[in-house]
Amino acid sequence: MSSRGVCRVFALAHAACSSGIEMKQKLLSASVSASALLTLPLAAHAQTSSPPASQAEAASAVPATRASRASAEKPVATLKSVTITAERRKQSAQDVGASVSVLSGRDLKDMNVNNVNDLQHATASVEVEPAFGGGQPQFRIRGVGFIDYSANNSSTVGVNVDDVAYALPIQTQGQIFDIDRVEVLRGPQGTLYGRNTTGGTINFITNKPTNEFEAGITTEYGSHNLFNNEGYISGPISDTLRGRLAFSTSDFGAWQTNRATGQSLGNNDTAAVRGQLDWDATRDLKFHLEAHTGFDKSDNEGLSLIQPFTSLSGGAGQVLVPADTNYTATGWGLSPAFAHLVGISPDAKPGRDNDSNGISLTATYSLGLVQLTSITAYNFLHRREYADWDATSYSASDEYFNDTVNEFTQEFRVSSNNPQSRLHWVAGTFYSHDSLDEKFYSDFTDRLGIMALTAYDQQVNTLGVYGQATYDITSRLHGIFGLRQEHETRDLTNFESGSVTDSSFSPFYSPSAPNQSVTSNGTSGKIGIEYNLLPKTLLYATISRGYKSGGFTAHNTTDSDALAPFKPETLTAYEAGFKSDLNRSLRLNTSVFHYDYRDQQVLSAVYDSNSQSLIGTFVNAPKSEINGFESELEWDPIAGLTISQYVGYKEGKYTAPFVTYDTQASAAAGHNVFTNYQGTALSFPRLSYGGQVSYNWRTDGYRFRAETNYSFHDTYSQLLLLGPGYTVESYWLVNASVSVTPPGGHWDFTFWARNLFNRQYDLTKNFFLPGDSVAAVGEPRTIGVRISYKF
Template sequence: MATASICAVSFASVTHAEAADQNVAAAATQQSATTGTRSDAGVGEIIVTAQKRSESINTVPMSITAVSGEQLLAKGVNGPADLVKVLPSLQVTQTQKGNPVYTLRGVGFFDGTQGSRPTVGLYVDEVELPFSSMARGATLDLERVEVLKGPQGTLFGQNATGGVINYIAAKPTDVLHYGGSATYGRFSEGNIQGYVSGPLNDTLSVRLAGKHEFGSGWQKSYTRDETLGDIDVTTARLQLDWHPSERVKFLLNLNGFNDRSESQAPASLEIRSRVPGALPAQFDGYPPTPRNPRAADWDVGGNFRNDTKFRQASLRGDFELGDIGTLTSLSSYAHMDILTRADADGVNFPNLVQNDTSTLETAAQELRLAGDIGSRLSYVVGTSYAWYRAEQYSDQRFTISSINGTFAMFGITDPLESSPVFVSSRYKTLSAFGNIDYKITDALKIHAGIRYSETKAKSSGCMLTGEGDEVGFSMLYSFVRSQLGLGPVSIAPGGCQSASATYEPGLGRFKLKEHSVPFRVGIDWDVAPRTMVYANVSRGFKGASYPVLGSTRLDAFEAAKQEELTAYEVGFKSSLLNRSLQLNGAAFYYDYKDKQLLGSVFDPIFGPGPKLINVPKSRVYGAELQIDWVPVEGLTIAGGATYLKTKILGCSPADAAPGTAGCQSDGFYNYDGYGSLINLTGQRFAFAPELSGNLDVQYKIAIRDDLNAFIGGSVQAQSSVLQRLGENFALGAADPNRITKQNAYALVDVRLGVSGRDDRWSAFIWGRNVTNKYYKTSTFYSSDTTVGFIGRPATYGLTVTFNH
């Protein structure tokens, strides 16, 4: 767990592999930074492992944000989604199935498929979490979190086009330490967490940490007296650090979490039938959702409690080979069972309910050698293998829905109860990589890295018939086939209803093989003491992902192919004013090929359904600035701002296919939520605000020798953002994106408390979103409604921490 200090602007920390003299120096810097005083160290030296070795953050020629465990605790970062409080270029959005989607510098996508692999790589101590749902417990007992921006494919592989979030867990110690914290607030929400760390003998140390999160329903039905949103999450981690000799070290990490929380219900933003004239009578006079962060609605008597279990084991071995370098082996295995129950329609009757059961599994092995050749050349070379499995079953129920009007047109009167979808996917990736850093002079360095990866993937899936629905689909397909001069078909109970181009139902089977060669070259120059400028060119890839969607078309289950991003970045890092001010900045340009974005595929029965599509050409450019400042003793200021411009550029004329979704002569077309073809050329990306920023200010003062008082607050703000591509353009409204656009907003948090002079304990009251701002975090189409997740209302509470 983080120490009790909550006012650090920055910090020093080192990995277990560093030498003891570095630990001593870092500890001294840590003390001055966490007490908020001016010293020769100023805002402190931050040690990171961004390039898979320990080094000062100000010597790494790339844009990095590092935040200590103390800062995360103070700012209310309780899970991965809360990182937006400290990183303005990051967007974390929730899908209708509950899994988060990460977008960094506009690089991301919105896809509810549990088995989709992210554009922002997620790691704990360099161990990959290949599926975003696996990161739920990653913030337990952290030393720090490092966010690397821009493609990171050379050292971290595929699926890091946007960057990497690497959580660094606090490590076992060679002396006894223990501590904990307790938080309680509005809606009876809070958490209790603690850790104990120390030696078992001269060569073996252990650290055990745990956390339980709890809470009652924060959402309130506006049509009846019920609440929703219980929180019930338990997370644990056990680490064993064994040093059998001075040259050999092992770190075993066993961790996991259980999540039995209730799913958040979306708010209904608009009611509109998918099938003209077939809107169910239950919608007549249905009251609109109030603009209140707590207001929502869900099925009467519905059970929306989830049951998710995650388990992971990793083993790191470091073997010092003298002048050759250090050989590192990193082995890991993870298994996750997911059961989510979600009301997806925002009304109190079953218009669309999603019950999903998924199993995610991964195993990986990395072997690398890192060292120095002389005093000027550092190198890392290695190889890795990773295997992923995603078994996904999604039961979509729409008992009272206009979708049944499609069947009525064919004389089929029995309503369609559900459309279960099953998809089974496998991925295997084998890679080899290398990276060098060479000092031309003491002030001028060059960097180069490359990786070759081969990925083999296969998938099978289809939409199944619900109970009794095989009769209706058999009748429907037989009718259509008769118009084509083909014979009838019969679907077995529980069989596939997805069909080929000739309306013959069956299981879809797909395979693909992809190769990628991410690289990075760059140069940095120490233009003055404690001031560096750098320039990089890098390329990254995001691998293909198979969709899970309700579609009668088998070809809808084909994967979106891998995307390619080439990034150009220049930046600087400067420590000023006697090291009391750290100022970092960067400008970047991203050239995209085949970017994966959430679009739609048209289904003749169900209408448009969400699916990842490839946009041939697009681009991103922008700039960012980050500041850490201790202007006077006790006052700390930390903040950042990001400017971002994203644009879909469309297609080349050679790719044009008039009259269809995809490339046409005047741009790239895709379907909106109601089946109309829309030209997406010129649009900005979803979840990519043009301006975003955050600012945190805190003042700490000694009120007696053994007691400090502090007061602080933060603001997180962003300009307007689209939450779905091309939606609502067919409505003819003055603002065609009025539903799927979130206007500019700002969130304000405050805190006030006391701490011991030695920062071994603290107690503070806090408020989050104190203005009770109403804002949408994501928007999507349901059966006959457009719905959105609404951000949390104003909350307040008390946190107490202690460390020994």
């Protein structure tokens, strides 16, 4: 580890300790056909086991030739059971009647999952878009998502870290280190979780303090001088107290260049520390304390010009910067006036200067047949992010975010604690208070002749009461019933949007914008059945309803009416599936679903005659639907060889009259034009596909592992907002690695390649103002070595 990394880790650890106390159906046939094609891989779980007793007895009961002895002693491949807590109790993933994908810590490394955005390359029906290439992730699961570059609205996908729910998508970066597993739950959630969602939930479960001393460190060096480090130390402090301290740092790695100056862009500069304590106060009362802190001073990704950058005045249409032909080229530039206004250097590169920290306390108390759980948490984020959305040295759309997020959550749960009972249940209450102070600066000097500021405060109070029960009607048939009631108030205050200089502020409109408030009351629930057709085959069918609260469009605006809140959305999901271990080495899981969407929250845009540009606004589509399926296969044909894969398919459309802004026609006409979008396809990729193949073997005491994984992402057309010129084309990604573990098992050497075939691809395409079309491109091929040591 570099000396800079060591100093950074110890400084963060000291900060965490000192500040912790202060922190407050055609689809069914299609899925069967797809399942039949599952002969390539997703996530490797399996290892080897000893021969079954019957084999061993047979081998010892009869004289064996040399060949037969070798056959009898050969290890037999067997699938590994994966334990999850998706339903608030420990279960095998194969016993949970829901579509759940599980990625282990090893899977995350193999599949190049370094942040939440990378999850889209590792599991079916998941997409995570970077807003204009920045740090704001935009989640979709099964096509259910919310696209917004501002930070004030909740996501359709919930993110939990060790049962602590995060309110805003921007808070989820920097969580993936020292991870035991990630659970991706598809479909509405709410009857088991603190936060209600329509799309699904992603649970990050970290490694916990251990009963025996453990320690390890991993160092990774790769292309562009990328330098990553992770480490941990864990073990008992006393007979009743255990602790764990983990850290992560990342440096360098710039892979983009300024097309005009040759300056590099893309360096990492992050560090994070997480400390945990487990205390067994009594046999029945246990506490878990967690504190974390970190910073991110990395470069932002630069955007690529997919069309020539043209002038809109003084020679309208004149090409100022040609479209990029070099895949890694980008551009940026700050005017001295804008740099002074936001308080950064005129020489600054697009990048972040974020600080985050938090603390949580989980208490569990066993009362025999009942268990009580309390989870109290506080999280803080200060986001400072400069982005150049025009990708040139011109001041067409230079952006600077200055956000402060404070979040307090309290969850109480009571649950059954008798594994032998026919009734398993959980009930709880959840409260959160979230405050956001956002200032969003824009430099439009070369387009509109102004610099702009949008600023506001937002307070959100959420109270939810939920419960779910599973009853064993027979030894094979189980019934499920869940219910949730939620109340939320969301207040937007002190909103202002207008042109700004160091000495003045001029509102875009008058009078001043009034404070806005929206109150949401939603009921959601779940009903379902599970049937064990065979000991290793589970059939299930569920109907669940999800609910997402309303919110505000907090963009630059010239009209206070644009602040009028949009309505909540609801989604009723019909899902059926099966999970089957067809034999001891072959596993197949499949689900099909139909979503009935009401008041879907959709990003559109109005045409503003003053700025002669489109301004984003959220509207509600009265009715829409999504249909699809997923299949996952895992096969261990021989000991040491694991083949696994996933496939997901979905399609959707607006199914009722939906008259709203036609953004393309409005821009062409110079005034708002309206279109009925009934029958129009929803905007998301239809097909996702991927897999993994790994092989483990031993030679002279050395353990070897060869692995490759791949993913396919389908074409993505943002038809409603942007039009066909901003279609993201389909692409494949392939990664590979080879690992060697010497005798003794303490060292592990891995040689890896990411984007092995150097595929050029786009993550998203967009524009902020006319004459400036950009794309966020994917990282080119990188290679490197990872060295791990465990004490």
